[in-house]
Amino acid sequence: MKQAVIETRLDSYRAKRDFSRTPEPAGQGAVRPAKRLRFVVQKHAARRLHYDLRLELDGVLLSWAVAKGPSFDPAERRLAVRTEDHPLDYGDFEGKIPEGQYGAGAVMIWDRGYWRPEGDPRIMLEHGKLRFTLDGVRLKGGWALVQMTRRSGARGRDWLLIKRRDAWAAPGEGAALLQTLTTSVASGRTVEEIAAGQRPAPRRDGVTRSCRNAERMADEIKRTASAAAGAGSSGRAAQAQVLGVAITHPDRALWPDDGRGQPISKLDLARYLEAVGPWMLRHVQGRPCALVRVPNGVLAPPRFLQRHPGRGAPAQITRVAVTGGGPPCFQLDRLDALAAAAQLAAVEFHPWNCRPFQPEVPGRVVIDLDPGDGLPFESVVKAALAVKDRLEGAGLVPYCKTTGGQGLHVVAPLADEKGKTTWAMAKSFARRLCQALAADAPQAYVLSASLDQRQGRIFLDYLRNDWAATAVAPLSPRARPFAPVSFPLAWNQVRADLEPQAWTLRTAATALVSTAAWADYLDAERPLSDALHRLT
Incomplete structure (x- = not known):
């Protein structure tokens, strides 16, 4: 779309804001459209807490204010009020809008990733029914935005956001899931911490993802795969961070030999899980998961299968109760949960074979x-x-x-x-x-x-x-x-000359890009x- 048309579409956005006072972007950052359409969901603690769903199309972010936030339950239809188009660089905005400014309050990046319309999005918008697929850190699968019709027959700004029935739906658990996912996928902060001015925890280069730079799945895997594929280096700090999770003893060798004569460290494991996590999470999320832990490496005791989190288990890992009572089970619902599992020296992931969030x-x-x-x-x-x-x-x-x-x-x-x-x-x-x-x-x-x-x-x-x-998850390493x-x-790969040992923690992330x-x-x-x- 021509820049002049984009500028016109942003007139309403700019007219409502004083950019000498608000930290929000003015939309002059010349953010280029991506190869894939991006989306972001921002938790906005304004006068009334709500979630803003923004979908990239034609050089702007189409925007809806979702009063109660997205629900994973297809039976729950969430009111979504269409608001003014936002500039593409708003997809990276996280901060506090000052009092007296439009939308005053803290804004947190609750989710982001890519979306795919199921048809021509412009025609669907004109007809008042937009069907699409989300591929974010938290929101996955099929969704729909349906425009409501007034008694007069006219259509206004009110739409309904509906989760479609698929593997990512969670009937009866929509609100509960939303309440457990309270931190930013960008900075790890809560909306309260953003409001208080707390700065993000320091991270290693490349860990904080940018919506505009995240050509995620392929490009993100390529970026992190290079670190995952490289041999472990010595002299690291006593603590590192991956996806906002502190990795203690990062140089500790979990595998003494990667097949090339180099050890694979705890930090190497965390970086590998960061690289393949967006793909792997599709087959792990929402399912109780047993972990094989090797605190001293795969060749040294202890080595044990752990199904239930004990005291001090990382907060990033969900604790889920299942029928029959007993202690809660591990469940890995977020990317940073994979990094937290690496911090536990968990080298194997064995999820239940149930539907997500339906054990x-x-x-x-x-x-x-x-x-x-x-x-x-x-x-x-x-x-x-x-x-x-x-x-x-x-x-x-x-x-x-x-x-x-x-x-x-x-x-x-x-x-x-x-x-x-x-x-x-x-x-x-x-x-x-x-x-x-x-x-x-x-x-x-x-x-x-x-x-x-x-x-x-x-x-x-x-x-x-x-x-x-359980069965071992796709892309899970093995303690071998x-x-x-x-x-x-x-x-077409399943043939007599298939070499099952060809994919290792050093090679799998790169191989995933090309399959x-x-x-x-x-x-x-x-x-x-x-x-x-x-x-x-």
Whole structure:
């Protein structure tokens, strides 16, 4: 859009503000449009607390004031009042607007990232129904803005912000989730700390992200991957920061050898998780998660699996209660939670296979292919392709990843059937599928974990499809020599010459930039009830 048109669209914004008094940008920073459309949500403690949703389009930020903030619950329709267009550099603004100025109060960057309209956004806006997908730190998946119609038939400034039903929806938990996410994704401060003039904690170069510079996923991964891929250096400070989290003993070697003769330090782990976090979080967020911790490194005791946070657990990690009582579980809902896990020397991440924020509902079918000793990896590849065929025959959409060991995981995302899908159904489906495979090729497959029975065969592990059962997360490192990583694969990579150890903590972040594997995962959810009927 021509600059003159943009300037005209910003007239209302500028007329309301005295830029000699307010720290807000005047919109003269010549911020260039990004390759992808950006969005920001700013928590605004004005006369009435609200959240401002801003979507980049045609050189400005379209803006709505959402009175109660976005809700993850599709049943909750939040009033969103259209306000004046804002300049692109407002997406970076965090600070306090002084008394006597328009919108006086503290402004905090609550979320930011990229948005994708599902159609021509200008036509959708004209028709009063904008459907779009968000890919932010906190807000994910499908959303809609629907313009309200007055009794006269005219349409005004009032819209409704609605979360669409997908893997990122959290029925019944919208308000609760909003209340737990109270810090800035840019500075780590609360809105109260911003109002009090507290400065952001010092961070390492490159940790504080800029909305205009964050060509996030690919560009952000490229930026941080270089640090993640580099060998650990000596002489670091006694404490470093990643994503605002203090990393103590950053030089402590968690893996003694990365395969190149260099150790992998605690800080290297944190930087790796920073690099892959936006991708990884999609498959971890909203699910109870067990952590494998190695405080003294993978070769030294203690080494233990921890499901429940103890005293002093980092505040960035969510504590979530599940049915049946007992202590709360770990849950990693934010990028800085991954850095906090690194501070705990957590090197493996094993989330439940439930739907996000719905621990009672299965969210994916996982078949773990675990080869017996001496089997060539080509046998595992054949097994993965056989499982793929069975899942497709049942109407599901399968995906494959390495495990970081000698096996493969075949994963199929499940649709939310609103109470129709149970863990018993998921386990039954996985068991029947594996039984059928073993019946057709008993010389190749076994359903028993017994080492004697697995000799020369592949263990088809269907037991990960149950309440509280876990599977290692995509991109999780493993507590094994050379720090292998569970890496997402495209099916054309699943062939006899596949080398499962090719992806490590040193190489995975860079490799992630150039792969489209699992890109359509969230669009591939299918009903388990239909798959059960079709299973043959």
